[in-house]
Structure formats: C-alpha cells, structure tokens
Amino acid sequence: MNLSEALGRYIGRSIEAFLTNQFVQGRLLSVGDGFFTIQVTNPTYNNPIAQSTVLIQNVEFIRILAA
Amino acid sequence: MLIVKKRLRTAPCYAGRRRIKRKKKRSSLLKKLLSFRSRVLRYSRLINRRIESLVNTVNLLAAQVNTITAPTQGARALLQGRMGSVVSIETNAGSISGTIVEVGVDYVQILEPTGDIVLIPLRSITTVE
Numbered sequence: 742m743n744l745s746e747a748l749g750r751y752i753g754r755s756i757e758a759f760l761t762n763q764f765v766q767g768r769l770l771s772v773g774d775g776f777f778t779i780q781v782t783n784p785t786y787n788n789p790i791a792q793s794t795v796l797i798q799n800v801e802f803i804r805i806l807a808a
Numbered sequence: 809m810l811i812v813k814k815r816l817r818t819a820p821c822y823a824g825r826r827r828i829k830r831k832k833k834r835s836s837l838l839k840k841l842l843s844f845r846s847r848v849l850r851y852s853r854l855i856n857r858r859i860e861s862l863v864n865t866v867n868l869l870a871a872q873v874n875t876i877t878a879p880t881q882g883a884r885a886l887l888q889g890r891m892g893s894v895v896s897i898e899t900n901a902g903s904i905s906g907t908i909v910e911v912g913v914d915y916v917q918i919l920e921p922t923g924d925i926v927l928i929p930l931r932s933i934t935t936v937e
Contacts, residue, residue, distance in 0.1 A: 747917065
C-alpha cells in the first residue's frame with residue numbers, strides 16, 4: 742500500500758498537512774494519484790481559499806487528528 | 809442371365825474407381841496434416857519470440873523500479889524491524905514521536921500518544937531515534 746492509498750482511508754477526517762514551508766489544516770475531501778484535496782478550515786484574509794489541492798511529493802508528513 | 813453378366817462387368821470398374829478415389833483422399837489428408845503442422849510450428853516460434861521480448865521488457869522495468877525504490881528500502885527494513893516500538897522520527901518540518909503502527913511501500917504510520925495518526929513519507933525522514 743502506498744501513501745495515497747493509506748491516506749484514502751481517512752477521507753472526511755480533520756488533517757494537518759506539513760509542507761516544507763507551509764502548513765495546511767482542514768477536512769480531507771478526496772485523494773488522487775499523487776495529490777489530495779482539503780477543505781481549509783481557517784482561510785486567512787490574504788488566502789481566502791476554501792479548498793486546497795496539495796501535491797504529496799511536497800508533503801513532509803500528514804497528521805490525522807483523533808476524532 | 810444377360811443382365812447378370814452385364815452387372816458383373818460393370819462391378820469391377822466401379823470398384824476400381826472407388827479405389828482411385830480413396831488414394832486421392834489419403835494423399836490430400838496427409839498434405840493437409842503436414843501443412844497444419846508446419847503452421848503450428850511457425851506460430852509457436854513466433855509466440856516464443858514474443859514471450860522472450862516481453863520477458864526482457866519486464867526485467868528492464870523491474871530493474872528501473874529497483875533503482876527508484878532502492879533508497880527507501882533500507883529505511884523500510886529498519887522501520888519494519890521496529891514495528892510496535894516507540895520511536896522519534898525527525899523530518900525537515902519537525903519531529904514526530906509515537907508507536908510505529910504500519911510500514912507501507914513509501915510511508916510509515918505513527919500513532920502519537922494523543923491518539924493522532926501521522927503518515928510520514930519515507931523520503932522525508934532524516935533521522936530515526
């Protein structure tokens with residue numbers, strides 16, 4: 742099983758994705774081949790983006806918050 | 809009596825014609841068998857050549873996959889040996905401490921004391937304590 746398949750088990754859960762110089766938090770919406778999409782929970786004024794697609798190759802690690 | 813004689817005369821000729829026909833059937837059947845056999849041999853040679861080329865392609869692909877996965881295979885073996893134990897894994901984005909729950913092809917799954925699950929790509933790991 743690879744990382745995409747393992748992450749697919751947690752669709753709908755709240756996750757934190759740590760990139761090299763960035764942090765994205767939200768609800769996992771979908772997982773594709775090499776990327777996943779998050780419903781961002783705390784969009785900022787500068788980045789009022791509701792959904793963010795993150796490339797797995799840029800991810801340092803992903804934390805799935807306990808329900 | 810005349811009629812009987814006439815029948816006797818015609819009988820051998822008719823039998824002779826039958827024999828000729830049987831000879832023709834045997835030779836044509838043998839030819840067909842031989843041509844079928846040669847076709848089967850030709851197709852089997854073609855199939856064998858195709859199989860050889862496919863085997864070579866598969867070996868090349870396997871070698872390419874090994875070169876791609878080789879850097880993480882050592883880390884994977886190391887983490888699999890520590891399955892169930894508490895480790896501290898360093899990455900460029902921070903440190904994660906917890907119990908190794910699962911080791912996949914290119915990731916490791918850690919259960920933190922808080923109950924959170926962390927998925928770490930093997931390429932992101934810098935140190936394991």
